[in-house]
Amino acid sequence: xxxxxxxxxxxxxxxxxxxxxxxxxxxxxxxxxxxxxxxxxxxxxxxxxxxxxxxxxxxxxxxxxxxxxxxxxxxxxxxxxxxxxxxxxxxxxxxxxxxxxxxxxxxxxxxxxxxxxxxxxxxxxxxxxxxxxxxxxxxxxxxxxxxxxxxxxxxxxxxxxxxxxxxxxxxxxxxxxxxxxxxxxxxxxxxxxxxxxxxxxxxxxxxxxxxxxxxxxxxxxxxxxxxxxxxxxxxxxxxxxxxxxxxxxxxxxxxxxxxxxxxxxxxxxxxxxxxxxxxxxxxxxxxxxxxxxxxxxxxxxxxxxxxxxxxxxxxxxxxxxxxxxxxxxxxxxxxxxxxxxxxxxxxxxxxxxxxxxxxxxxxxxxxxxxxxxxxxxxxxxxxxxxxxxxxxxxxxxxxxxxxxxxxxxxxxxxxxxxxxxxxxxxxxxxxxxxxxxxxxxxxxxxxxxxxxxxxxxxxxxxxxxxxxxxx
Numbered sequence: 273x274x275x276x277x278x279x280x281x282x283x284x285x286x287x288x289x290x291x292x293x294x295x296x297x298x299x300x301x302x303x304x305x306x307x308x309x310x311x312x313x314x315x316x317x318x319x320x321x322x323x324x325x326x327x328x329x330x331x332x333x334x335x336x337x338x339x340x341x342x343x344x345x346x347x348x349x350x351x352x353x354x355x356x357x358x359x360x361x362x363x364x365x366x367x368x369x370x371x372x373x374x375x376x377x378x379x380x381x382x383x384x385x386x387x388x389x390x391x392x393x394x395x396x397x398x399x400x401x402x403x404x405x406x407x408x409x410x411x412x413x414x415x416x417x418x419x420x421x422x423x424x425x426x427x428x429x430x431x432x433x434x435x436x437x438x439x440x441x442x443x444x445x446x447x448x449x450x451x452x453x454x455x456x457x458x459x460x461x462x463x464x465x466x467x468x469x470x471x472x473x474x475x476x477x478x479x480x481x482x483x484x485x486x487x488x489x490x491x492x493x494x495x496x497x498x499x500x501x502x503x504x505x506x507x508x509x510x511x512x513x514x515x516x517x518x519x520x521x522x523x524x525x526x527x528x529x530x531x532x533x534x535x536x537x538x539x540x541x542x543x544x545x546x547x548x549x550x551x552x553x554x555x556x557x558x559x560x561x562x563x564x565x566x567x568x569x570x571x572x573x574x575x576x577x578x579x580x581x582x583x584x585x586x587x588x589x590x591x592x593x594x595x596x597x598x599x600x601x602x603x604x605x606x607x608x609x610x611x612x613x614x615x616x617x618x619x620x621x622x623x624x625x626x627x628x629x630x631x632x633x634x635x636x637x638x639x640x641x642x643x644x645x646x647x648x649x650x651x652x653x654x655x656x657x658x659x660x661x662x663x664x665x666x667x668x669x670x671x672x673x674x675x676x677x678x679x680x681x682x683x684x685x686x687x688x689x690x691x692x693x694x695x696x697x698x699x700x701x702x703x704x705x706x707x708x709x710x711x712x713x714x715x716x717x718x719x720x721x722x723x724x725x726x727x728x729x730x731x732x733x734x735x736x737x738x739x740x741x742x743x
Contacts, residue, residue, distance in 0.1 A: 280321045280329070282306070284337055287315045290370035292702070294358040294730035306331050310352065312362050313370075314340025342366040347400060348451050353415075355438035356452065357728035368393050368724060371732040375701040375722045379736075383705030385712055393722040393732070394581055400451040402575045402727065404492050404557075408433055408461060409539075410475040410485040411444035431475050433465040433488065442478045451728075457490050460500060460523055464488060467518050473511045484508060487539050491528075491566065494576045497555035499528035501568050503541065507533045516549045527551045530568055542569055542627075559583070562610055562639050569627055571604050575725045582697070582723045582733060583611045586670060589695045589719060589737040592616045596667040599691075601651060601682070606632030608670060608697075609644050620663055621646040622654055652681040660689060670695045677703030683710045690714065694738040699725075701734045708736065716741055 282300055287308060289297040295307040298319065305328040311317055317333035346352070346360040359367050372393040379385045396402060414432030434447035449458055468475070468485055476483035484506050491499040500519060504512060512531065520529055529550045532541050546553065546568045557564045557572060559580050566572050573579035586608060592598070592615035600609040603621030605628050613619045621644060623629050629648040636644050645663075647654060651673075660666075669691050671678060677700065686694060687710075694715065698704035701722075708717070715738035723733045 280324070281334075282319045282321075282331075284316055285319050287311045287313050287317060287333075287340070289313055290362075290374075290730070292374065292730075300329060304328050308333055309358070311336075312340040312343050313366075314342050349449060350445065350447060353417075353437070354435050354445050354447070356435060356450075359730060360728045364395070364399050364727060367727065368395050371724060371730065372722050374730075375720075375732060375734045378701040378705045379708065379717075379720065381705075382702055383709040383712070385705065385708055385717060387717055387720060391719065391721040393724060394585070396575065396578050396724045396727050398577065399727040401454040402577065403452045404494075404572070404576050405574050406450065406453045406457060406490050408447070408488045408490075409436060409444050410483070410487065411442075412475040412477045412483055415440075415443045415445045431465070431469060433461055433475075433485075453490065454492055456498065456523055456525060457492060460490060460498075460519070460526075461488060463522055464502075464515070464519070467515060471511065471514060473508075473515060474506070476505050481537065482506060484511060486534065489568065491555060491568075493555045493557050493566065495556050495558050495563075496525075497527040498523070498525050499530065499555045499566075499568065500526050501530040501532065501541075501546070503539060504531060504533050505535060520550050528553060528555050532568075559607075559611065562635075564605065564607060564610075564635050565631060565638060566605075567631065570631055571625075571628060572607070573725070578723065578725045579607075582725065582735070583608055585721050585723065585735050586695055586697060587612050587615065589721075589735060590615075590668055590670065590693065592668070597664050599666040599669045601655065601669060601671040601678075602673045603632060603646060604628050604672070606635055606644065606646060608672060609646075610636060610639055610641050612670070613641050613644050617643065618664075619644045620666070622651060623648060624650055652679040655682055655685050657685075657688070660685075665689060666691045668693045668695070670697070672697040673703075675700040675703065677707050680710070683707055687711060687714055690740060692740050696736045696738065698734050698736075699731065701732070704734060704736065708738070711738065714741060715739060 285298045287296050287298045291297050296311045298306040307330045311333045316338035318335040319331045320334045321329045321331040323330040344363045351360045411432040432444040432446035434445045437443040474483045476486040486505045487503040489501040532544045554565050554567045598616045598619045600621040603609050603623045609619045609621040626648045629646045632646045718739045719737040721735045
């Protein structure tokens with residue numbers, strides 16, 4: 273029989289810092305780093321380890337001898353169980369400090385980059401209720417608390433509509449009040465759950481692959497439109513229409529009421545047919561007079577107000593004069609491309625997702641923009657010398673890749689083209705630093721600016737302006 277590894281306990285350890293993925297950092301007596309998930313820098317705690325590696329431990333604080341002055345009371349009743357807002361117990365000014373520090377550390381330690389004076393991180397005006405999109409899951413066997421498990425009482429209310437427990441694909445935490453999306457999000461979610469229970473509409477079981485209601489998506493927009501999408505596994509037309517009719521009557525502010533019948537094992541909807549039950553099949557976002565059509569499958573920055581601030585920084589860094597040919601790599605639905613287009617001669621957007629490119633073209637027509645073009649294809653393949661020869665050599669490149677950063681072939685192509693400026697937007701400063709290290713012999717970092725898009729979490733965006741070194 274395999275011997276169970278003994279967990280270490282360290283007493284009265286001061287938490288020193290905050291690091292990647294929202295973990296906080298302490299030092300064990302043996303010199304190893306300890307990564308914690310439930311403490312704040314400045315806390316003095318007893319720690320029980322959960323994992324041991326050659327260079328570090330992972331652990332949890334089991335007793336608090338002294339609480340940090342950086343602590344605040346968490347707003348949400350689900351904090352500590354729900355994995356969505358891991359930094360709610362830290363004052364917002366301290367969240368900003370550690371986000372900015374992480375970006376700077378990544379650029380210097382991973383990328384070995386020389387930085388100019390770093391612009392202070394741009395904080396978010398709204399610390400709560402800032403998200404325009406939320407996704408919830410149904411379950412017929414919700415996550416139970418330790419108190420419930422240890423109780424002698426029989427648990428009868430096992431239905432849940434909420435979020436996955438971190439790391440557990442089949443366990444859903446039932447959510448009463450979420451502080452991330454503005455009204456009527458909470459009211460809609462609670463009404464759906466209540467009505468479904470009343471009418472006997474079944475909730476999904478991912479292990480058994482059975483049940484009617486599977487997921488719920490709610491989008492709210494800066495134009496005060498509301499989209500609701502119900503994902504259904506086992507369809508019962510009578511029950512489905514009963515629920516949708518009830519929502520339509522109860523919440524007349526819903527402007528786009530949709531459903532999708534998805535019998536796959538996974539709940540992704542991008543290959544599924546979306547059915548419009550009432551209203552439009554889209555809502556609109558608006559930014560500086562531009563309107564963007566958002567469908568159920570559209571990608572759009574999930575913090576509308578802060579996306580505007582982010583795009584203004586991108587435009588400021590680009591410093592366009594109206595004479596430049598701009599390439600917007602990973603253009604998505606063309607939001608950045610269209611936002612900067614009035615200051616450019618022409619903007620060419622490249623994006624892998626065909627539906628996103630279709631939306632970008634539609635949005636350009638909607639906004640009467642005639643100096644943008646969009647192309648669909650795998651970035652490392654389409655962004656070729658042949659493409660450059662056909663469409664022209666860019667004066668400026670704006671790139672906003674996914675979390676994995678840019679493929680090395682894309683980086684090499686940028687170096688080959690050698691535009692005068694590159695504006696690199698990133699949601700992962702570690703992969704951004706990796707890419708920038710490949711470019712540092714040809715480009716210098718002129719400016720860097722972190723932007724907080726997601727208060728109460730460790731996530732942060734960063735914008736870097738690169739200028740070609742003199743030959």
